[in-house]
Amino acid sequence: MKKTNKVEPASRETGEAVSELTLNRLSVYLRHLSALDATGVRTISSSAFAEQFHLNAAQIRKDLACFGEFGVRGVGYYVKVLRDHLRHILGLDRGAKVAIMGAGNLGLALADYPGFADDGFEIAALFDTVREKIGRRSRGGIPIYDVRDFKRIVQREQIGIAVIAVPGAVAPQVVQLVVAAGIKAILNFSPGALKVPPRVKLKSVDLTVSLESLSFYLVHNADNRAPAARARRDQPPPKAPASVAVATRRPGPREH
Amino acid sequence: MKKTNKVEPASRETGEAVSELTLNRLSVYLRHLSALDATGVRTISSSAFAEQFHLNAAQIRKDLACFGEFGVRGVGYYVKVLRDHLRHILGLDRGAKVAIMGAGNLGLALADYPGFADDGFEIAALFDTVREKIGRRSRGGIPIYDVRDFKRIVQREQIGIAVIAVPGAVAPQVVQLVVAAGIKAILNFSPGALKVPPRVKLKSVDLTVSLESLSFYLVHNADNRAPAARARRDQPPPKAPASVAVATRRPGPREH
DNA sequence: TTTTGTGAACTAGTTCACAGCT
DNA sequence: AGCTGTGAACTAGTTCACAAAA
Numbered sequence: 001m002k003k004t005n006k007v008e009p010a011s012r013e014t015g016e017a018v019s020e021l022t023l024n025r026l027s028v029y030l031r032h033l034s035a036l037d038a039t040g041v042r043t044i045s046s047s048a049f050a051e052q053f054h055l056n057a058a059q060i061r062k063d064l065a066c067f068g069e070f071g072v073r074g075v076g077y078y079v080k081v082l083r084d085h086l087r088h089i090l091g092l093d094r095g096a097k098v099a100i101m102g103a104g105n106l107g108l109a110l111a112d113y114p115g116f117a118d119d120g121f122e123i124a125a126l127f128d129t130v131r132e133k134i135g136r137r138s139r140g141g142i143p144i145y146d147v148r149d150f151k152r153i154v155q156r157e158q159i160g161i162a163v164i165a166v167p168g169a170v171a172p173q174v175v176q177l178v179v180a181a182g183i184k185a186i187l188n189f190s191p192g193a194l195k196v197p198p199r200v201k202l203k204s205v206d207l208t209v210s211l212e213s214l215s216f217y218l219v220h221n222a223d224n225r226a227p228a229a230r231a232r233r234d235q236p237p238p239k240a241p242a243s244v245a246v247a248t249r250r251p252g253p254r255e256h
Numbered sequence: 257m258k259k260t261n262k263v264e265p266a267s268r269e270t271g272e273a274v275s276e277l278t279l280n281r282l283s284v285y286l287r288h289l290s291a292l293d294a295t296g297v298r299t300i301s302s303s304a305f306a307e308q309f310h311l312n313a314a315q316i317r318k319d320l321a322c323f324g325e326f327g328v329r330g331v332g333y334y335v336k337v338l339r340d341h342l343r344h345i346l347g348l349d350r351g352a353k354v355a356i357m358g359a360g361n362l363g364l365a366l367a368d369y370p371g372f373a374d375d376g377f378e379i380a381a382l383f384d385t386v387r388e389k390i391g392r393r394s395r396g397g398i399p400i401y402d403v404r405d406f407k408r409i410v411q412r413e414q415i416g417i418a419v420i421a422v423p424g425a426v427a428p429q430v431v432q433l434v435v436a437a438g439i440k441a442i443l444n445f446s447p448g449a450l451k452v453p454p455r456v457k458l459k460s461v462d463l464t465v466s467l468e469s470l471s472f473y474l475v476h477n478a479d480n481r482a483p484a485a486r487a488r489r490d491q492p493p494p495k496a497p498a499s500v501a502v503a504t505r506r507p508g509p510r511e512h
Numbered sequence: 513t514t515t516t517g518t519g520a521a522c523t524a525g526t527t528c529a530c531a532g533c534t
Numbered sequence: 535a536g537c538t539g540t541g542a543a544c545t546a547g548t549t550c551a552c553a554a555a556a
Contacts, residue, residue, distance in 0.1 A: 018472075019546080019547075020469065021546095021547075022547095023468075023469045023472055024462075024465050024469060026468075026472075027462070027464065027465040027468040027469065028449075028462075028465065030468075031447060031448060031464070032449075035448075045514085045515060045516085046515075046516075047515080052449070053449045056548065056549055056550090057515095057516095057549095058517090058518090058548075058549055058550070058551090059547090059548065059549075061515095061516065061517060061518085062517085062518080062547095062548080062549095064517095065516095065517060065518075069516080069517070071515075071516050071517080072515085072516075072555090072556070073514075073515055073516045073517085073554075073555040073556050074513070074514045074515050074516080074555070074556045075514080075515070075516090075556075076514090076515065076516080077516090089472065089475075090468045090469075090471050090472045090475075091471040091472055091474055091475030091476075092468065092471060094471075094475065096471050096474065098467070104365075105364065105365035105368055105369070105395070106365045106369065108361065108365070109360075109361035109362045109364070109365040110463070112361055113361070113362065113463060114423075115424070115447055115463060115464045116463070116464065116467060118464075119464050119467070119468065121467055121471070139361070160474050161467065161470050161471070161474065167370075168371070184473075184474060184477065185470035185471070185473055185474050186470070187466055187467060187470055191287060191371055192287060192288075192291075193284075193288075193308070193309045199477070201470060201473040201474075201477075203466055203469060203470055205461055205463075205466055206280075206283070206284075207366070207369060207371060207372070207461075208283065208287070208371045208372065208374075208375050209280050209283040209284065210443055210459055210461055211354070211372060211375070211377060211417065211443060212279075212282075212283040212286075212346045212348065212375065213276065213279045213280060213283065213346075213459060214417050214441035214442070214443055214457055214459055215346050215347040215348060215350075215352050215377070215417070215441070216274075216279055216282075216345065216346045216347055217440075217441055217457040218347055218352065218416050218417065218440060218441050218457075219345075219346075219347030219350065220347075221440065221455070221457075275524080275525075277524095277525075278525095301536085301537060301538085302537075302538070303537080312526065312527055312528090313527095313537095313538095314526075314527055314528070314529090314539090314540090315525090315526065315527075317537095317538065317539060317540085318525095318526085318527095318539085318540080320538095320539095321538095321539060321540075325538080325539070326538095327537075327538050327539080328533090328534070328537085328538080329532075329533040329534050329536080329537055329538045329539085330533070330534045330535075330536045330537050330538080331534075331536080331537070331538090332536090332537065332538080333538090
């Protein structure tokens with residue numbers, strides 16, 4: 001690489017935190033940069049970039065500023081350079097290994113999800129308790145191990161991230177086991193709250209919650225009525241035509 | 257039901273919006289209330305409730321206040337009553353029907369995901385373009401249709417929500433088709449930005465973004481290295497844990 | 513001239529603290 | 535006494551607007 005500008009990560013030494021929101025946007029930026037690079041774009045300004053996923057240009061500059069000065073005044077950002085920086089910042093150049101707990105429908109689907117490999121993650125193993133599944137492989141070839149071997153395999157394979165794709169009822173125990181094996185980062189797909197010790201980062205994707213907020217939107221935007229439907233409304237609206245109006249605030253990467 | 261308190265939805269008439277964050281928490285509250293009810297708890301105070309998923313009590317009261325006054329001073333909230341209100345607010349008492357676009361690994365997994373049915377959603381159909389899949393069913397029995405029949409079936413089945421579980425490359429077209437059929441709420445699992453007209457609510461779950469923020473955490477909490485490690489704790493120090501410190505801000509339902 | 517990087521202003525979201533009901 | 539509902543205070547996050555670099 002060139003003699004890039006100060007790679008000095010502004011917040012590195014300081015215990016200064018980077019917000020989850022910024023982090024999520026960084027991932028989005030990265031994906032978009034890869035796309036831009038693929039189409040041969042060499043350089044992009046924060047405003048052109050912002051426009052793509054309607055977002056404010058200052059936001060992007062601020063987000064990047066957490067980690068250094070990657071831009072060139074009067075020019076913008078070099079696509080390749082910024083992409084590589086982001087990859088490094090997010091740790092994607094380390095080829096982190098991932099274990100998936102639960103070789104059910106969801107676990108198997110995640111194991112073979114191409115997006116993960118594309119972004120530098122390696123799904124190293126699936127774990128389950130069901131005897132029939134153990135020893136087999138996902139369609140994509142990820143081996144299924146006995147949960148009892150979890151710790152051993154985590155060590156052998158240097159697995160750093162665990163994905164929880166087990167039924168909600170057993171999730172707490174599985175998390176305990178995962179934490180006991182020394183895993184520090186967990187992506188959880190089971191519903192409900194999970195407790196983890198403070199040094200462990202838990203990120204949850206709650207499928208039901210996502211659907212429910214859509215359901216709310218449907219109800220509270222009266223013209224929701226099924227494309228075909230005959231009158232479904234119980235109460236003839238006492239007032240107000242379309243009622244509540246779900247917040248349409250920042251349509252940024254946070255939610256979309 | 258009893259003669260419940262003012263069901264007057266505080267924000268109903270006004271075009272006042274309810275934030276996405278509040279909405280997500282409402283779903284979480286609902287799940288917890290169901291659990292409480294199952295264990296025979298009749299009434300709960302906002303502070304006891306807040307404690308469960310470490311959250312501030314005022315937050316809960318504020319969230320609920322968007323829709324009316326459901327509590328009883330000096331007592332708290334009646335579990336069943338509040339649960340029913342939340343179900344109604346979220347529109348779960350309407351048994352919304354859902355279509356899943358894409359009968360691949362992910363689509364099939366989602367179709368049979370038990371959490372959806374538990375919460376009152378009915379997965380009515382899967383759609384795909386692959387001839388071999390059309391006419392078959394998911395393991396759980398959800399029929400797979402030809403995408404070309406989408407509009408017809410949406411109308412016949414009164415489907416209100418579509419889930420996008422197709423490869424990223426075709427997602428934009430699929431979304432277009434879904435929107436054209438009159439669908440007003442979309443849950444998207446494909447990566448990348450999608451454009452929808454303003455009246456359509458799009459909510460995206462980006463699996464890669466989630467993993468990447470964990471990856472970041474792993475890198476920026478230096479002691480991440482090898483789970484095998486003996487002498488895990490580098491610093492026993494009372495303060496400053498380790499470099500950057502990914503923001504651990506509100507550990508509320510927003511992220512976990 | 514163009515576009516970054518950033519303090520200052522603003523907006524959204526959370527927590528405090530207390531009046532008022534039961 | 536106990537707990538809700540809510541204005542006021544606070545904190546986090548976003549946008550503005552401009553000085554300084556290329």
